[in-house]
Amino acid sequence: MIRILLADDQPLLLSALETILGAQDDITVAATAADGAEAVEKARAHRIDVAVLDIRMPVLDGIAAARTIMELGPRVIMLTTFDDDTLIHAAIADGVHGFLLKDAEPDVLAGAVRAVAGGESVLAPGVTGRVMEWVREGPGSPASATALEGLTTREREVLAEIGRGATNAEIAAALYIAETTVKTHVSSLLAKLGARDRVALALIAQRAGISS
Template sequence: MQLTVYRIVQEAMTNTLKHAGAGTRVDLAIDIGADRLGIQVRDTGRTVRSGRRHDGQGLLGMRERVALYGGHLSAGPAPGGGWTVAATLELLMDIRMPGMDGIEATRRIVATGARSRVLVLTTFDLDEYVHAALRSGASGFLVKDARPDELLAGIRAVAGGDAVIAPALTRRLLDEFARYGSAPTDAPRVDRLTEREREILVAIGEGWTNGEIAARLVLSESTVKTHVGRVLAKTGARDRVQAVIFAYDLGLARPSVR
């Protein structure tokens, strides 16, 4: 993360030296929040006639670095003249951290109502940690022995609004919810669902993918995606993981034998 921030700032200021002209002022701001990190580099220099600086390998490299953290980067003319490069990087959450553990930090981040997503990455694959992290609102849980490609895929999935759980933990997690699901206190949210949407919720709770749901209910995948979106909206679930928890809490789903 530190190296990524350094390289983004370095490249942005290098571009300023190349394109902004003499006497240019550069302001750098770094904002570190509970769930994300923001960077802004703004200069007062000139822009090229097209209104754009050179969109070459430097800017491409910055975009790729930011994308690895599920973030986004923008670059363009600043109001009043000059040029601004701004980036936001999502942060990963660990279980054990100084000052506050990852479970409590996740709970507080989610409680703010901000459109942020948390992916827990830890060496601890204990069931109680997985259970607590997802209950607190995390959108994913991976262990640190995950391969680099698995980690990047997990980050991209969570950043894109999906959810991810380490494969080795999935069966244990479903069994845990089946045994210790809480009392059904959210029946009104289920009452909002149509009969088809309730079927979709049950299928999500059983761990079926959109493709499997489509085949099972004889629907197109695009129709399933629409239904899934409506189920998430009506139940207030942030993602499929939260929908699974919701289904298990209400006793609508149990682990399926696949």
């Protein structure tokens, strides 16, 4: 069972998230919070696998809350809107594990929680689209042309799917390969491209135009 913490300062959205995710057979809502400070308190008081945090919250914003919560152990998904570019950039730099738009479909939200709980990172296609220009000129050095040229055809296909925001299960279905094979390719991509996580791979794919 995946134990999650939900935090959002909008009561209706928080209630909707609790209803959607709490209805899943393999997910239980261990705690909810109305601001970032309360989210940190709940993360300390409960055993949490994944925290789903609004990127903008009072008292303590979502990014600051995410930093502390990740230090405690749980993985973090940020909920964003289309006007959160600067905050998304900061969250990427801090190494959060996923980004979803607030209007994500219920199955997408649940799938993202499962993926992040399983060690993956999730970058919603709508988020990557909004930060494309920043990614091209963003912080850090892009993967070298030599490193990209050293990828196998299958690795480039997997990288392209990651750049589109696909999870391992979705990549496996799209490429007609086993999910365990996808995980092997992802591990190889991380090593070959010097990326710290899946989000970094998605940004590399976007910057290189591989996912377009």
